[in-house]
Amino acid sequence: MENYALHFIVGTLFLLSKFQETVAETVLDSDKQALLDFADNIHLSRRPLNWGVQTSVCKNWTGIGCSEDGSRVISLRLPGIGIHGPIPANTLSRLSALQILSLRSSGINGTFPLDLGNLKNLSFLYLQHNNFWGPLPLEFSLWRNLTIMNLSDNGFNGSIPSSISGLSRLVALNLANNSLSGEVPDLDLPNLQLLNLSYNDLSGSVPRSLQRFPKSVFLGNSESLLDYNISVVLAPPREEHRSRGGRCTGKLSEKALLGIVVACSVLGILGFGFVLLVCILRRKTVDGFPGELVKGNMSPEKAISRGQDASNKLVFFEGCNYAFDLEDLLRASAEVLGKGTFGTAYKAILEDATMVVVKRLKDVNVGKREFEQQMSIIGSIKHENVTELRAYYYSKDEKLMVYDYFSQGSIASLLHGKPGESKTHLDWETRLKIAIGAAKGIARIHTENSGKLVHGNLKSSNIFLNPQQFGCVSDLGLSTIMSALAPPIARAAGYRAPEVTDTRKAAQPCDVYSFGVILLELLTGKSPVHTSNGDEMVHLVRWVHSVVREEWTAEVFDVELLRYPDIDEELVEMLQIAMACVARAAEQRPKMSEVMKMLENVRVKPESRAPGDPEPSSGGV
């Protein structure tokens, strides 16, 4: 069954195709031949395409995406590969199932390839930044499904055909920086959200239908085009999505829920010796503990000292070269990093300046043996995208876990800001790397314990940046040894798959769901549960569904991302992956290993962007 929400964007796109690991080489001969004819008739200024006759079109050919059953080619994306000369006629036009065509940023010249009009399912067309010239096609009506058309930065001339009005699904139209002349036709495109007609030779006045767009989209044409006042009459009725005010309130409540401790306010001073660095209470044991940190009447200090004479030692994992013991840890300066689902995390600075994260678990629900078993499973995972568990401590009253410290804070704080701090600007490159890294980490976790280990508590506050700036997953494998989390607090629920009733029994598809929510967070910049219009709680997954269903797709994305050129395909593709992950039915969600592969494919293949080569058109002009 197809997800209705995906329908609008591209219907089947290749998302589904990528779920199928074992696609036999069944691609239609005619598709393969069309591609080979294309490859034979273009001139490449760089390395040739790796389209070998003997290899699998869907699996091995650069830039090709296939349909679910592997029988049809539905996407061809070869941006910046240095094609020179015209697109050979009667080649690509034979790929009748094609939905995405990207040949942007090359040195393609010649007139608009009119035969592409045959491609009835074409939804995304990216031909920007080439040397096309001549008129635009007069007849557009065949491309019923066209959603994004980007023809900017070419030399198209002649007038803008009014038949563009027939493209009722068009969301983005970019004709900027060409040589188009004449008047702007009255375009009845109710779904259009992104328009750019700037830097052409257009004259006359802006038709009423387009007066809802700001003047900046008409810059660089005849002055007469700028003589209008933005008309509100035709503005699309979606102020509630526009308003970012809701997001702010959402952020506040998010912050409140997070309960991250501000600087010195709730000093999480671990009774057993952690003294807060920031507040210069260094190495002074404090008598009055903040109530919540002390369970029962007994201070943890006593608990530990009592337990120490037993075999309760800090247990280090193999390969860990830290040289400290429990004593050192107890003497260390500590700062509260945050209160998580399973306990409070502290940053501890040892006397030799080593920094580690100490997590103090609350409500461990298993005995020592089971706890140790779980720790050894977690501790055995050595992977650059999984925070390494260095050591743990178990006594009757205290359970501690020691991890590496990451200086940059969690993705949640990077994305939504820390209390009292403005949020950092996270560019698309970084967000992509966060997603890819985290996916790799989770995929690795899912192979552990005979392929049964579950992270169980995925959320953006448990993902960090590793030194290579990729996502790195933390806080894994604890849900099974902790008491069930009930009743779920709103924020945690924002990540929880619908089928989860008992957090201890969560399975791997639940992790996939939670990860999908994190992807949506990266794409929208919104918290998983945020408030809008006062205090109505909005669930991110539901919100995205509704926006996408109402066909305001571009509205979904974080405005910060919309200013990057040429990433629309990548955004849409990541959105597809996220939507697949948050499928309601667990069995419809992809496996984490598949998600990982899909994410790695979001970025245009590296070989198509030669290093150090500024822009491919350099040889063309």
Ligand SMILES: *[C@@H]1O[C@H](CO)[C@@H](O)[C@H](O)[C@H]1NC(C)=O
């Ligand atoms: C193209 O549009 C037609 C008619 O609306 C629809 O049936 C078809 O599924 C669309 N194709 C894709 C790939 O979305």
Ligand SMILES: *[C@@H]1O[C@H](CO)[C@@H](O)[C@H](O)[C@H]1NC(C)=O
């Ligand atoms: C083609 O792709 C498959 C699956 O990704 C891979 O196993 C195989 O080695 C590739 N073949 C070639 C010749 O690259």
Ligand SMILES: *[C@@H]1O[C@H](CO)[C@@H](O)[C@H](O)[C@H]1NC(C)=O
């Ligand atoms: C297209 O580009 C090629 C090589 O860059 C050049 O030889 C040819 O004359 C150009 N053709 C047109 C019609 O501009």
Ligand SMILES: *[C@@H]1O[C@H](CO)[C@@H](O)[C@H](O)[C@H]1NC(C)=O
């Ligand atoms: C276009 O897409 C629709 C929906 O995915 C599909 O049913 C139809 O077969 C496609 N048309 C062609 C010519 O491939």
Ligand SMILES: *[C@@H]1O[C@H](CO)[C@@H](O)[C@H](O)[C@H]1NC(C)=O
């Ligand atoms: C217009 O396009 C040309 C190449 O086609 C490019 O060099 C130039 O920078 C573009 N101008 C703007 C304003 O983007």
Ligand SMILES: *[C@@H]1O[C@H](CO)[C@@H](O)[C@H](O)[C@H]1NC(C)=O
């Ligand atoms: C478009 O450009 C071509 C080549 O530069 C020229 O021959 C043609 O007359 C132009 N057409 C218009 C309508 O300006």
Ligand SMILES: *[C@@H]1O[C@H](CO)[C@@H](O)[C@H](O)[C@H]1NC(C)=O
């Ligand atoms: C429109 O395109 C021009 C030229 O590429 C660019 O400089 C400008 O920033 C774009 N304007 C908008 C509103 O996207």
Ligand SMILES: *[C@@H]1O[C@H](CO)[C@@H](O)[C@H](O)[C@H]1NC(C)=O
């Ligand atoms: C736009 O608004 C200004 C002042 O609000 C007014 O003076 C001007 O005449 C208006 N222009 C048009 C084209 O309506």
Ligand SMILES: *[C@@H]1O[C@H](CO)[C@@H](O)[C@H](O)[C@H]1NC(C)=O
């Ligand atoms: C189209 O291409 C231009 C130039 O590369 C880019 O700035 C813009 O973001 C692209 N996308 C859309 C939807 O205009």
